[in-house]
Amino acid sequence: MGRKRRAWFPGAKYHIACRGNRKSTLFYDDEDRIKYLSFLKETMVRFPFTLHTYCLMTNHTHLQIQTSDTSPTILMSHLNTKYAKYFNKKYNYSGHVFEKRYGAELLDSLDYEFDVSKYIHLNPLKAGLVDELEDYPWSSYNTYVYGELSHLVDTKHLLSYFPSPASKRYEEYIKTPLADLFLLDNGKVLMISRKEENPCVQK
Template sequence: MSRKKRLWLPDHFYHVVSRGNRRDPLFQDDRDFRAFFYNMKELSEKSPFEISSYCFMTNHYHLQIRSPEVQLSQIMSRLNKGYANYYNTRYNLCGHVFEKRFHAEPISNPYGNFVVSHYIHMNPVRANMVESPEDYPWSSYRYFQSSKLKASLKNIPFFTPKANLELFKGSRENYVTAFQALNDNRKVLDNPKNPNSRRKFYFTANIPYLANQREGAISDMQMKIGNHIYF
């Protein structure tokens, strides 16, 4: 049975998740994290793509990625295949390193980009690996806080945080303020006694810069995308 083709929107960012086979570790030490990062950099030089947030966990990774020139499925296939070759060689293994097809969800607007970025950056905190997202070395959150952002970007040509700063007129400080406020709202939403705790989208009424954005985020995606390509 053939696989159902996915929607490819070249001008949209996607939230992509890829996991280790049987949820086994993908990264066993810092060398593995660095190898994956190097693999991304090498691939981006051959097939350009943009990443506005990322987080590499132990047995999976998250990307907020846009591929305007090459179909996203091709980018992901090359990325995972390149790392799988490295991983199997290093650990003297054979067979699949990654599980079934990667998950990819298109993001429809700037508010959605920000919420996905928040979700990605909070992964290590939710997994009780660190207390704050800035403490985790293998995510992009530190670049939104660091005063050395421009210098860092020279070494990461595919990293383009602009999409996540669009709501905030390019201000990293406003991004961090909204990020922290969203954390406070999540504490309320995640309370089991809160009848709204299972809602898919976060409340934004009390969050700076986001009060008027939520409606656009939950609108029907198909009403906005127009012509599209499947992959």
């Protein structure tokens, strides 16, 4: 049976995740991470798309993108092939570097875009790699919160929905464990934190 074709149309937005083959390490050192990001930039130039958020973990990657005229299958095939050739040559390996096909979730609502952005940026903290998100240099978090210059990430789309100062409001959203965003008539979001309901308590 053939593989099911992924849903795609120009302008579609996705959360894309790629894992090392058998969950093996993708990045052994900073040189590997820098090389991956350079291949990512090269891919963006050759097949234009918008990168909203990203995070490089030890054995997997997360990208939140908006496509243009090229499907994510072509984008990721180019990116992963470039990195796999570099990786195998550097470490004298052979065979697959990445596990099967990449994972892609179609982001069909603004709520979903915010949720995925938060999930991606929280990865290093949840994995115990850092105590503070700003201490992890291999994600787009500091570009959003501290305005660090980036030739990869476009923060305008998501930050445009937060009231001024947008970076500060975005940081609060990321660091609030349970938070709902409500889109107001003025085009800005209102964040309301909530307490997790106890399923054992009867209403």
